Amino acid sequence: MKLWEENIRRVVPYTPGEQPAGESIIKLNTNENPYPPALGVKKAMQDMDAGRLRKYPDPAAQSLVGCLADYYGVGQDQVFVGVGSDDVLATAFLTFFHSGKPVLFPDISYSFYPVWADLFRIPYETPALDESFGIRAEDYYKSNGGVVFPNPNAPTGLFLPLSQVEEILRHNQDAVVVVDEAYIDFGGTSAVGLTRRYENLLVVQTFSKSRSLAGLRIGFAIGHKDLIRALNDVKYSYNSYTMNIPSLILGVEAVKDEAYFCGTLEKIMATRERAKARLKGLGFSFPDSQANFIFASHKQAPAGELFQALRENQIYVRYFKQPRLENYLRITIGTDEEMDKLFAFLESYLK
């Protein structure tokens, strides 16, 4: 090995879900929203002046920060924005998990957490979920270098009641607690309100799922102004211009159209509840999801085989070949028509 090679930072990267091309594909593998973004987004995109791209964007992303602050009823100094919530979460790991003590997150949760921890050389421990895939709040009542968990959890879809989130906060006043609310808009209750009482709480959300803008890459965090200032100090220490001009313009448009946003959420939640009934009827069992996906296991058909069969029929779902998860499929909630095709295939396959 050459000397320079020995000095390379070794990392095992996160593997994102497949993005297959093709019109006929039913894509239920990366929890994207099956509906297009609000009409105002399309309009603003058509009206966009390419000449503006000559200049740098606003490094403080004032327009987007301001409209998120208004929407969530917090101060502008309590909002941080980034290139998807992955960027926001990575910045939070780098900023807040610096004590040398292990950070805690569930053994089954977002598989990017251990990747960031390894990248930034942050030690961590992963308390196991209980037999029904629930987070046990008590596991987080001990000395640590920070806590992070998704709520609802991924890939289980289970929502941890806010009273339990608050118990975790009550037992962790000396470290930063990050609640990753990527799926909160699909029926859970946000912890944003708790940021008023717990200044060490950072709530992270994204435009990728509920706001139909995965392709734009917008995420944000809400918390006490001292947390936000610390995030900005780190951001300005490696890239001042994270938010590009189209994202700033289109992101604001997405937030403006609350009626469309709520309508889309209602549709997805109704389809999800219908999917639960259909899947149960087909012999599947699953945790009771409050997200835009269902984590399902069949009583006879092995998930690995089902995954392959679905794939050969142009239906993409997510499969994790890992202990405890290897007999489950994570199925994103698509449109009613897409879900009907999925059910029709499953019905004939399982016969």
Ligand SMILES: *Cc1c(COP(=O)(O)O)cnc(C)c1O
């Ligand atoms: C999808 C997802 C994210 C990241 O989404 P971005 O597209 O980067 O905003 C973060 N956390 C969880 C749990 C997710 O499922």
